Amino acid sequence: LTVASVDVRDKTAEHSVQQDAVTHPIFKETDPRKIREIIRRGEWTKPTRGMAYGYTQANLAIVPKSEAYDFLVFCQRNPKPCPVLEVTEVGDPEPRLTAPGADIRTDLGKYRIFRNGKFAEEVTDLKEHWRDDFVAFLLGCSLTFEGALLANGVPIRQIEERRGPTIFKTNIPCKPAGKFRGPLVVSMRPMPPDKAIRAIQVTSRFPSTHGAPVHVGDPSLIGIEDINNPDWGVGVTVKPGEVPVFWACGVTPQAVALEAKVEIMITHSPGCMFIMDIRDEQLTVM
Amino acid sequence: LTVASVDVRDKTAEHSVQQDAVTHPIFKETDPRKIREIIRRGEWTKPTRGMAYGYTQANLAIVPKSEAYDFLVFCQRNPKPCPVLEVTEVGDPEPRLTAPGADIRTDLGKYRIFRNGKFAEEVTDLKEHWRDDFVAFLLGCSLTFEGALLANGVPIRQIEERRGPTIFKTNIPCKPAGKFRGPLVVSMRPMPPDKAIRAIQVTSRFPSTHGAPVHVGDPSLIGIEDINNPDWGVGVTVKPGEVPVFWACGVTPQAVALEAKVEIMITHSPGCMFIMDIRDEQLTVM
Numbered sequence A, B: 001l002t003v004a005s006v007d008v009r010d011k012t013a014e015h016s017v018q019q020d021a022v023t024h025p026i027f028k029e030t031d032p033r034k035i036r037e038i039i040r041r042g043e044w045t046k047p048t049r050g051m052a053y054g055y056t057q058a059n060l061a062i063v064p065k066s067e068a069y070d071f072l073v074f075c076q077r078n079p080k081p082c083p084v085l086e087v088t089e090v091g092d093p094e095p096r097l098t099a100p101g102a103d104i105r106t107d108l109g110k111y112r113i114f115r116n117g118k119f120a121e122e123v124t125d126l127k128e129h130w131r132d133d134f135v136a137f138l139l140g141c142s143l144t145f146e147g148a149l150l151a152n153g154v155p156i157r158q159i160e161e162r163r164g165p166t167i168f169k170t171n172i173p174c175k176p177a178g179k180f181r182g183p184l185v186v187s188m189r190p191m192p193p194d195k196a197i198r199a200i201q202v203t204s205r206f207p208s209t210h211g212a213p214v215h216v217g218d219p220s221l222i223g224i225e226d227i228n229n230p231d232w233g234v235g236v237t238v239k240p241g242e243v244p245v246f247w248a249c250g251v252t253p254q255a256v257a258l259e260a261k262v263e264i265m266i267t268h269s270p271g272c273m274f275i276m277d278i279r280d281e282q283l284t285v286m
Helices: A001-008 A032-040 A065-077 A145-152 A191-202 A251-259 B003-009 B030-039 B065-075 B143-151 B193-204 B249-260
Strands: A055-064 A084-087 A113-115 A118-121 A132-140 A168-171 A183-191 A243-248 A265-269 A272-280 B054-065 B082-088 B111-115 B118-123 B135-140 B166-173 B184-191 B244-250 B264-268 B276-279
Touching: A032 A272, A055 A065, A055 A084, A055 A145, A055 A251, A065 A084, A065 A132, A065 A251, A065 B065, A065 B193, A084 B065, A118 B244, A145 A191, A183 A251, A251 A265, B030 B276, B054 B065, B054 B082, B054 B143, B054 B249, B065 B082, B065 B135, B065 B249, B082 B249, B143 B193, B184 B193, B184 B249, B193 B244, B249 B264
Parallel strands: none
Antiparallel strands: A055 A132, A055 A265, A055 A272, A084 A132, A113 A118, A113 A265, A168 A183, A183 A243, B054 B135, B054 B264, B054 B276, B082 B135, B111 B118, B111 B264, B166 B184, B184 B244
């Protein structure tokens, strides 16, 4: 793994189970705007899992305008790993469509800044770092469909075992665009076959947040050698009779952008997602 | 209506019922590649409705790279009228993902060239007009879901009455991007309420080709004053007890780009669509 990959490695805590006590008043808020205000005031800089149940949480990727066209074409060509929920106006830190009034520079708990594909620093706001040529991409996150899986009786081993994420690089190439190219990255969840069928149905409703799985069963068919040894995160128990189910993962676009060594890229820190005004159910196609 | 609008007016024959005899050998071909070869040789310059049943036919919009980012963001923000199926590489006339080996300059029967938002000329190939800064957008077309409607027993009055299309400007604004802004344009199909329910289900499976309707019932609620007097095409009979059902229409992005007076824009001529290697069913989410 290159340095860039290692930096990406722990950027996957969108999937991770929050170990922190959820006693902070922020967890009592049900309005995304109020949660963003608390974060904006600097009172919360930790993961957002469990907040504002039912509202969509998004991955953040900020790149300069000079990279934005190719990055957007890459997302268009690879909608399963890179489902675009909003592209902000150049230089404008307000996601006017999915969270009007929000400020992308302050409304996430923590950010990571990468220069030329290498991790540079972690910051709690972007007031000093924002540039008038920045474009923010808000991308769908699997937190959305995980709620739907649980609501449908599909167990998530990573939550049961309070560990994870379990994420692998595959031998499936993404469709390249400009300098952006690389393998599809997937997250794995093991489950009995009947639950896998239900999971395929449930996540098909959510094309904006990775959609249906990309693979089910034999990991070697997509280039995964050891199901217990993920490329990011940690393994979870695969019980006898269970099949691993693989979804396209939001790590893909960040990994690809970092490998492309863009001059500067800013992302959310692991698990510190952007909370939108739209609800998960609004992202379903039916 | 401005000149630009009038020029767009008859660009909607993607919906129209082909009156030509279908005795030409091209209608016997079932392979999109063979159909494109016939068109490439200049042997067919008319509409493509009814060809290669089951394969996806697409709207074409070519703009210079200087306009492509804003146009792509506009499409991302307005996925119902502007479902992007492929964005070609800058200057490359081959749609490598949806029709490898095809040539966008020759494989449509007829093209229309617009300069500064005004119709300039109609040509049968783009060999002399192609520029190395051109980007081709292939956009979903309602021909795809019309086949699925018929297969599900939903009648299409425009086909029954061998007329149409029936297309209206609404008072629903598209979400703007850069210079691209304007109202949503919709196509209308009247049907009994039970068929409307089935039509909603069926087209929900096709988010890449306009998806579910945007409105059903009272036309005045979306700014349509006279259901018998469409802005483009001609009206069809709405029988007693029927409801009009309105879908986002592929005329929207072309109309918006022309109103924005882009320096040059090239589209397919009415009904002369681009036939892809992918099948309609492959565009469904389930």
